[in-house]
Amino acid sequence: MMPYKKLMFAVLLVFIACTVQAEETLKQYDGIKGRSYHSDFYDGQSCDSCHDSKKPLNLPADDACLACHDLDDLIKSTSRAGDEKWQNPHNNIHYGKDVPCMECHGEHESRKPLCQGCHTFKYEKFNQ
Amino acid sequence: MKEEKGHQVDRRKFLVGMGIAGAAATATLASPVLAAAGDRCETKWDQEHEVVIIGSGFAGLAAAIQAKRLGAKDVVIFEKMAVFGGNSAFNGGMFAVPESPLQKKEGIKDSPEAMAADQAKAGRGIANKEQLLHVAKRAKEALQMTLDAGSEYFPYLQQLGGHSVPRTYQTTNAVGAGITQPLLNECKKLGVRLVNRAMFNSLIFDDKGKVVGAKIREGYYFGRGKEGSPINVRSQRGVLVATGGFARNVGLRSAQDPTLTAEVGSTNPPNATGEGLLELFHVGAVPVHMAHIQTGPWASADEDGFGYVSNYSIYNFAHSISVYPKTGRRFMNEIADRKTRSDAQLQCRDDTGNPLPPVTITSYEHAKEHPTMKKVLKYGVGWKFDSVEELAKHHNIPLKALKEQIEEYNGYVKKGVDEQFGKPMAKAKGKYLKAPFVTVRNWPKVHYCQGGALTDVNARVIDSTTWKPIPGLYAAGEVAGGMHGVSRLGSCSIPDCMVMGMTAAETMMKS
Numbered sequence: 344m345m346p347y348k349k350l351m352f353a354v355l356l357v358f359i360a361c362t363v364q365a366e367e368t369l370k371q372y373d374g375i376k377g378r379s380y381h382s383d384f385y386d387g388q389s390c391d392s393c394h395d396s397k398k399p400l401n402l403p404a405d406d407a408c409l410a411c412h413d414l415d416d417l418i419k420s421t422s423r424a425g426d427e428k429w430q431n432p433h434n435n436i437h438y439g440k441d442v443p444c445m446e447c448h449g450e451h452e453s454r455k456p457l458c459q460g461c462h463t464f465k466y467e468k469f470n471q
Numbered sequence: 472m473k474e475e476k477g478h479q480v481d482r483r484k485f486l487v488g489m490g491i492a493g494a495a496a497t498a499t500l501a502s503p504v505l506a507a508a509g510d511r512c513e514t515k516w517d518q519e520h521e522v523v524i525i526g527s528g529f530a531g532l533a534a535a536i537q538a539k540r541l542g543a544k545d546v547v548i549f550e551k552m553a554v555f556g557g558n559s560a561f562n563g564g565m566f567a568v569p570e571s572p573l574q575k576k577e578g579i580k581d582s583p584e585a586m587a588a589d590q591a592k593a594g595r596g597i598a599n600k601e602q603l604l605h606v607a608k609r610a611k612e613a614l615q616m617t618l619d620a621g622s623e624y625f626p627y628l629q630q631l632g633g634h635s636v637p638r639t640y641q642t643t644n645a646v647g648a649g650i651t652q653p654l655l656n657e658c659k660k661l662g663v664r665l666v667n668r669a670m671f672n673s674l675i676f677d678d679k680g681k682v683v684g685a686k687i688r689e690g691y692y693f694g695r696g697k698e699g700s701p702i703n704v705r706s707q708r709g710v711l712v713a714t715g716g717f718a719r720n721v722g723l724r725s726a727q728d729p730t731l732t733a734e735v736g737s738t739n740p741p742n743a744t745g746e747g748l749l750e751l752f753h754v755g756a757v758p759v760h761m762a763h764i765q766t767g768p769w770a771s772a773d774e775d776g777f778g779y780v781s782n783y784s785i786y787n788f789a790h791s792i793s794v795y796p797k798t799g800r801r802f803m804n805e806i807a808d809r810k811t812r813s814d815a816q817l818q819c820r821d822d823t824g825n826p827l828p829p830v831t832i833t834s835y836e837h838a839k840e841h842p843t844m845k846k847v848l849k850y851g852v853g854w855k856f857d858s859v860e861e862l863a864k865h866h867n868i869p870l871k872a873l874k875e876q877i878e879e880y881n882g883y884v885k886k887g888v889d890e891q892f893g894k895p896m897a898k899a900k901g902k903y904l905k906a907p908f909v910t911v912r913n914w915p916k917v918h919y920c921q922g923g924a925l926t927d928v929n930a931r932v933i934d935s936t937t938w939k940p941i942p943g944l945y946a947a948g949e950v951a952g953g954m955h956g957v958s959r960l961g962s963c964s965i966p967d968c969m970v971m972g973m974t975a976a977e978t979m980m981k982s
Contacts, residue, residue, distance in 0.1 A: 402692060405553070405667070426845055429644065437561065437648045438554045441655075443667075446553050460741065461776035463850055 368470045369453060376451050378470070393450070405443035414440060421468075430464055432456060514675055516684070516705040520664070521545040522979055523685060523706035525671040525747055528559035529647070529965055530713035530948030532654035533972030534979075536616060539661040541980040547704075548658070549669035549687050551742065556651035558715050558739045558949070563782045564642030564649045565631065565962035566617075566624075568610040573628050574638060581636050583607035590963055593633045593808040594956025597760065602954040605928050606963075606970040613969035614640065620653035630789055630898045631961040632768075633808035637898065639962040645782045645843060650965070668692060670699055671747055674710060674754055674944065682943030685710050693742055708979040709943030712932075713972060714747025716920035716949035718764070723749075724917065727762040737917040738767055738777040748950050751924040756946075757935045759953035761922035766915035768812035772828040773852045773912055780852050780911045783843040784831060785961060789898035791833040792880050793913065795819050799863070799872030801880070802829065804892035810958035813915040828912035830866045832877075835907040844909060853911040862908050877904050921959055923952025930975035945979060947971035 368378050372385035384392050393403040418433045418440065429436035432447060435458070447456045453471045458464070522538045524531045527550040535546050550557070568574075569586040587603040594603075623643045630637040642649025658665060670691035675684040684706050688699030717723045718739040724731045737743070752758055769788065771780030784791075788805040795802045796819075803815035821827040835855060838844045847853035856862040859877065863870040881903045883889045887896045923946070925933045930947050931940035948968040955963065 401690070402697065426842070436644055436646055438556065439652050441554060443553045461774075461778065463774070 378450055381450065402445065405445070408444040408448075412444075421466075427464070430458070430462075432458065432466065514684070514703050514705075517702035518547075519705040519707070520547045521707045522547070522711070522976070523704055523709075524548045524711045524713060525685065526550065526557060526713035526715060526948070526950075527555040527651075527655070527665065528557035528713060528715055528948060529650065529654075529968035530972035530975070531557075531711070532559075532651060532658060533613065533616060533969040534711050534713065534947060534976040535658050535663045536620075536654065536661060537973040537976035538980060539658075539663060541976065543708075543976075543980060545664070546662075547664040547666060549671060549685075549704075550665070550667050551670045551691055552693055553667055555655055555665060555667065556648060558647075558718075558743050559965075559968065560646070560648040560651045561738070561740055561777055562647040562964070563777070563785060564645055564647045564965075565629070565785065566610075566614060566640040566642075566650075566965040567631070567634065567638050567960070567962040568614045568640060568966065569607055569638055571611060571614065571628075571638065571640070573624075573626070573640065574636075577628060577637070579628070579636050579638070581638055583610070585635060586610075586638060586963075589633055589635050590955065590960050593810070593958040593960050595958065596956070597953075598956030599954045601928050602926075602971075605974070606954070606966050609970045609973070610966035613966055613973060616969065616973070617650050617653065620657040622650050622653045629786060629962075630806065630895070631785060632788065632806040632812065633958075633960040634962075635895075641786075641962075645841075647965070668699070671712070671714065671750065672701060673750055675703060675705075676754075680942065682706075682710050682941065706943075708982050709945060711930075711945040711947060711972075711975045711979065712747045712751060712924075712950055713946070713948045713968075713975075714745070714950050715743055716923070717743060717745025717748060718917045718920060719743040720745045724764055724920070727922070728764050731764060731766075731917055735766070735915075735917055736770070736775065738770060738781060739918070740776075745920075745950075748923055751932060751944075751946060751950070754944070755934050755936055755941065756932050756944075757925035759922060759925045760956065761920075761952070763921040763955075763957050764917060765809055765919040765921060765959055766813040767918035768809055768816055768915050769913060770916035770918070771852055771911055772826070772914035774850070778852065779843050779846040779850060780913070783838075783841065783847045783853065784911060784913060786841040786843065787831070787833045787838055790837050790902035791831050792876065792904065793829045793831045794868065794873065794876060795829055796827055796866055796868045797821070799869045800876055801891055804889070804894040805831070806894055806898075807892075808958045808960060809918075816913060816915055826914060828914045830868065830910050831913055832862065832904065833909050834902065834905050835909050836905075837902050838909040847911060848909070853909055855907060855909050857907045859906060859908070862910060866910065866912075880904060919959055919964060920949060921952065921955045921957070923950050925953055926951045926971075928974070929978040930971050931978060943982070945975040947975045 370379045377385050393407045421431050423430050434440050522543050527548050538546050569581045569583045586607040590603050591598045624640040628637040629639040631639050668691050670688040672686040674682050677683045684704050688701050691699035718737045721733045769781050769784035819827050819829045863873050926946050930945045932944040932946050934941045
């Protein structure tokens with residue numbers, strides 16, 4: 344039974360780590376929830392950092408995040424080895440580098456990775 | 472000239488003709504119809520293109536490339552999802568081609584006629600033989616289009632259920648994206664305009680009943696309550712609807728087949744909901760074979776969607792046995808056509824009538840030849856056993872009966888004849904079942920809709936009132952119906968989608 348218990352303990356740790364991270368980054372700002380690592384946006388109410396200033400209620404353009412974030416860096420930071428190579432969410436087997444950021448990442452709400460619609464593999468660094 | 476009148480005007484008359492009794496029932500239907508009919512007379516166009524394609528799966532991508540090759544200057548693909556590829560980016564990437572380069576290399580005798588005959592047999596007398604032969608004859612050309620775009624395939628062929636010879640290619644990453652990604656890159660190179668989050672709303676007709684454009688909702692966010700803003704897109708050469716099937720539309724599929732309730736899973740992505748098909752019916756297309764909805768017998772009871780087990784089982788069935796856990800005996804030809812196998816699997820029940828998924832047993836030394844085995848074991852949807860005793864214990868199968876079944880089956884391998892279920896044993900030659908073993912548990916999932924809108928061999932959509940092609944309207948791929956009949960053979964959808972997409976482009980470019 345020991346290996347099984349160890350495994351369950353590891354699973355529990357990962358679960359806790361994910362939950363804690365999720366709660367850590369999604370914060371309540373003035374009138375809206377947002378990510379703590381984007382707190383600068385909320386100090387100055389600079390919605391236009393991401394949204395079209397004329398239509399702030401519309402979702403940002405699919406490439407809005409890439410104005411600051413470098414896709415190649417993102418690909419590197421989530422790279423996986425060996426037979427998991429194509430599980431890299433930023434360069435994956437089904438869609439390559441073309442998945443719009445907002446399909447997995449929520450700035451004002453929690454979201455889950457697109458892959459988890461079907462697959463069970465985990466993204467431990469992902470902020471839900 | 473009378474029969475060429477606008478379909479929506481006809482429909483409007485029909486609705487009016489139904490009178491007061493029908494008014495309540497048709498109220499929801501009537502309003503969009505009237506609005507669309509109004510559009511027709513005074514359409515304000517927001518965009519104009521030479522060729523308009525709805526959907527970015529195999530059919531839409533092949534059509535775009537072919538249209539470009541035939542000289543189209545301005546081709547656009549509208550895709551409702553955030554990502555391109557549709558269900559085509561999800562499937563196993565298996566492509567049946569008769570008289571292929573690999574068959575030549577392996578010395579396998581085959582012909583388009585033989586492939587179409589295999590398919591017609593599985594179609595149980597109601598398949599469209601003319602279309603099957605048309606696709607089989609041009610499958611090699613379609614394969615070449617993918618190779619030219621950069622698709623890579625395993626250097627060997629597989630023999631899938633219902634096929635009389637090995638004729639199936641598979642992408643080296645064992646997924647259809649091994650084709651859609653290269654085709655998408657090719658589209659980009661050729662200057663095809665690719666628009667995501669663009670939901671097809673309705674077709675736009677001119678006064679003579681010809682399709683001259685489509686209403687598209689730009690900025691559509693699937694599943695997020697953002698329905699988008701409508702634009703009118705004019706098309707000089709008509710509209711190709713390549714929107715796929717409806718495996719995930721539980722209402723529509725269970726209306727055809729009441730056994731396919733929400734409890735039955737699907738291998739398709741959640742967006743396979745068939746609105747494009749419904750619009751074709753709305754303007755008068757002929758529904759065919761709508762109740763023939765295929766479930767995949769290689770899917771797994773232990774994972775969601777297409778998953779890993781599907782490809783694993785497709786590869787391994789030829790040299791494996793599937794046993795009913797209660798008896799330890801085989802219950803089917805493991806490479807019979809899909810319907811035969813799914814029907815047999817659904818009979819595997821426990822004493823209370825609940826599903827008791829059959830166990831498919833493969834020798835480790837043969838299973839490991841395909842890269843999916845590692846995934847199946849790693850993600851806990853398959854198991855490895857060093858002995859038949861361990862296997863029987865884990866799956867709760869009577870040991871003695873199982874041992875006898877394995878011994879009996881190995882006799883068939885030796886003889887090259889399956890006396891139990893008549894399985895073709897060519898691909899099992901020399902592949903005896905022996906420890907260590909790998910197992911998976913199979914249970915069918917909704918995979919493919921044979922039904923759809925009736926098209927002719929030129930991919931033109933047929934009108935249910937005139938029985939002539941609706942001018943300017945084309946359909947290709949799973950949205951079109953009737954080609955395969957009762958059961959589609961594995962690896963025959965990719966050639967269907969690719970060839971009919973190419974064909975549609977050729978017809979459009981001649982218009």
